[in-house]
Amino acid sequence: MTMLSRVAVVLCATLHISRAIDTSFPPFFKFGAATSAYQVEGAWNTDGKGENVWDLYLHTHPGKAHNATGDVAADSYHQWREDVKAAADMKLHFYRFSINWARVLPTGFSNELNDAGVKYYSELIDALLAAGIEPMVTLYHWDLPVNIQNLGGWTNPLIVDWFGEYARIIYSLYASRVKIWLTINEPNVFCDIFYISGESAPGIKEPVLAPYLCNKHTMLAHARAYRIFDQEFRPRYTGKVSLANNVLNIEPASPKYEKLAELGREHQTGRYSHPIFSKHGGWPPSIEKLMLELSLKQGHKESRLPPFTKEEIEYVRGTADFYGLNYYTTYIIRPAKLDDKPGVWFLTGSPELGAVLENPSNAQYGASPTLPVAPKGLRRVMAWLRRQYGDIDIFITENGFTSSGHELEDYHRVDFYKKHLKEVLLSMKVDNVSVTGYAAWSLVDDFEWLSGYTALFGLYEIDFDHPNRTRTPRLSSYYYACVIEHRTLAFPDSCYQKHISRLRKRKARSRGQISAKFSIVLNAVLVLLSISICQLL
Numbered sequence: 343m344t345m346l347s348r349v350a351v352v353l354c355a356t357l358h359i360s361r362a363i364d365t366s367f368p369p370f371f372k373f374g375a376a377t378s379a380y381q382v383e384g385a386w387n388t389d390g391k392g393e394n395v396w397d398l399y400l401h402t403h404p405g406k407a408h409n410a411t412g413d414v415a416a417d418s419y420h421q422w423r424e425d426v427k428a429a430a431d432m433k434l435h436f437y438r439f440s441i442n443w444a445r446v447l448p449t450g451f452s453n454e455l456n457d458a459g460v461k462y463y464s465e466l467i468d469a470l471l472a473a474g475i476e477p478m479v480t481l482y483h484w485d486l487p488v489n490i491q492n493l494g495g496w497t498n499p500l501i502v503d504w505f506g507e508y509a510r511i512i513y514s515l516y517a518s519r520v521k522i523w524l525t526i527n528e529p530n531v532f533c534d535i536f537y538i539s540g541e542s543a544p545g546i547k548e549p550v551l552a553p554y555l556c557n558k559h560t561m562l563a564h565a566r567a568y569r570i571f572d573q574e575f576r577p578r579y580t581g582k583v584s585l586a587n588n589v590l591n592i593e594p595a596s597p598k599y600e601k602l603a604e605l606g607r608e609h610q611t612g613r614y615s616h617p618i619f620s621k622h623g624g625w626p627p628s629i630e631k632l633m634l635e636l637s638l639k640q641g642h643k644e645s646r647l648p649p650f651t652k653e654e655i656e657y658v659r660g661t662a663d664f665y666g667l668n669y670y671t672t673y674i675i676r677p678a679k680l681d682d683k684p685g686v687w688f689l690t691g692s693p694e695l696g697a698v699l700e701n702p703s704n705a706q707y708g709a710s711p712t713l714p715v716a717p718k719g720l721r722r723v724m725a726w727l728r729r730q731y732g733d734i735d736i737f738i739t740e741n742g743f744t745s746s747g748h749e750l751e752d753y754h755r756v757d758f759y760k761k762h763l764k765e766v767l768l769s770m771k772v773d774n775v776s777v778t779g780y781a782a783w784s785l786v787d788d789f790e791w792l793s794g795y796t797a798l799f800g801l802y803e804i805d806f807d808h809p810n811r812t813r814t815p816r817l818s819s820y821y822y823a824c825v826i827e828h829r830t831l832a833f834p835d836s837c838y839q840k841h842i843s844r845l846r847k848r849k850a851r852s853r854g855q856i857s858a859k860f861s862i863v864l865n866a867v868l869v870l871l872s873i874s875i876c877q878l879l
């Protein structure tokens with residue numbers, strides 16, 4: 343193609359998009375990026391930090407995450423200034439990170455405060471604010487202190503008190519500077535997937551009661567943290583509080599399974615949303631009924647999904663200022679056949695629903711076979727949330743793409759963000775969904791749980807072999823910076839593609855460094871070898 347015809351094609355494409363919908367993001371819309379403590383901080387036993395369930399699980403099950411751990415990860419405990427710099431370079435409006443509970447409260451309880459941990463988050467918050475970046479803080483991103491796990495963790499109702507104490511301490515330290523809070527990240531992942539599979543921290547496989555006890559207690563603990571903020575902190579400081587839910591888009595394998603698909607949505611999303619966001623509160627009625635009937639049939643005296651009391655329903659209902667949405671993928675649901683194995687909800691299926699989940703056919707993938715790329719699902723889940731819970735503000739708290747290896751020219755990730763952000767625009771402009779922000783997962787490459795370092799999400803690459811865990815911008819970071827600068831998807835490709843030659847030079851340079859290092863080592867070996875040969879002679 344000639345240069346001219348290429349320009350013409352780009353222009354036509356751009357005009358085509360802008361004729362279809364208004365491609366600008368409204369002035370209130372915030373762009374940011376996210377990480378979580380265990381996945382980036384490292385420094386697992388530094389400066390008085392207590393042990394959490396992921397520290398313990400991976401130290402005692404070393405093969406589980408491709409032989410990797412988060413002991414060092416991106417070393418953000420020491421390299422956090424580089425994270426702030428990355429966020430500032432992209433001109434992010436906010437940065438979402440999480441507090442490592444045992445770094446601030448080493449025992450998990452309020453009896454002991456670790457000053458070094460308090461100082462770490464305080465400095466990070468100050469540096470973000472100084473760079474014009476709003477901190478968005480998650481209180482709990484899966485790293486439960488071991489002491490609390492030893493007392494039953496999320497299956498013990500007392501965790502509601504312990505989590506509330508922890509939340510109060512964190513608010514009292516930072517609520518004058520932090521205005522957006524997420525209490526708990528993806529409770530459906532650690533309650534359902536982790537207890538059903540037994541394959542993640544805390545390494546307990548108990549699929550009968552644990553997921554449902556955990557479900558109830560996370561709802562109550564979230565509500566406790568919300569109400570503490572509401573009563574003790576909101577009057578003094580402004581601020582918004584919610585939780586971040588992992589919302590899977592579930593589509594029926596055939597239109598005749600739409601009722602099953604709806605049950606699937608209530609089982610996956612509804613159990614963690616209906617108590618908080620619905621008009622009447624409590625469990626989604628369809629799932630409450632199904633679980634009671636099934637439990638009695640299985641010989642239990644009451645539902646395995648523990649009922650809420652009337653007081654509890656009222657206590658939890660309405661405890662969110664927006665909906666925090668993590669969206670990654672879409673699965674297809676169908677009834678299980680006789681020889682289908684009971685699945686792990688919500689990865690492969692549900693014995694409770696007698697259903698199987700499958701990946702959509704013809705999907706594209708990054709490095710993770712469990713995350714088919716399905717941009718339209720993002721719009722679908724937001725429309726569903728609006729139908730279920732009304733015209734609530736939705737803040738997309740995670741969305742991102744996995745790659746493997748050290749690829750700075752990450753065209754697939756650019757494409758992923760482009761397609762998902764287009765669905766966000768369609769949601770806002772066509773479906774009238776109130777979307778107020780978007781967090782790319784993740785700011786920098788991180789420890790991706792059981793995938794270890796084999797599935798990387800970063801807008802910035804981390805050199806995990808370098809002692810300083812050097813950060814390098816990927817092409818997607820330049821793309822994202824262009825979206826933020828222009829507040830639209832309709833900007834010329836040259837906006838970010840002009841950085842490609844810089845990326846190639848950087849890559850060549852680091853390859854040069856490796857070969858330079860290699861030749862130093864080789865020379866040293868040769869010198870030693872010749873010395874020993876000389877001595878032999």
Ligand SMILES: *[C@@H]1O[C@H](CO)[C@@H](O)[C@H](O)[C@H]1NC(C)=O
Nearest residue numbers: 404405406407408409410794
């Ligand atoms: C993990 O380490 C063990 C023992 O060193 C080795 O046999 C295995 O191949 C490693 N697995 C991976 C995924 O690297």
Ligand SMILES: *[C@@H]1O[C@H](CO)[C@@H](O)[C@H](O)[C@H]1NC(C)=O
Nearest residue numbers: 725769770771772773774775
């Ligand atoms: C969105 O709002 C517009 C204008 O108020 C209205 O015409 C349209 O029907 C709405 N669409 C949906 C899906 O609610």
Ligand SMILES: *[C@@H]1O[C@H](CO)[C@@H](O)[C@H](O)[C@H]1NC(C)=O
Nearest residue numbers: 420421807808809810811812
């Ligand atoms: C790591 O960073 C420190 C402090 O900035 C610096 O002094 C050191 O040279 C770096 N190490 C390497 C191997 O680049």
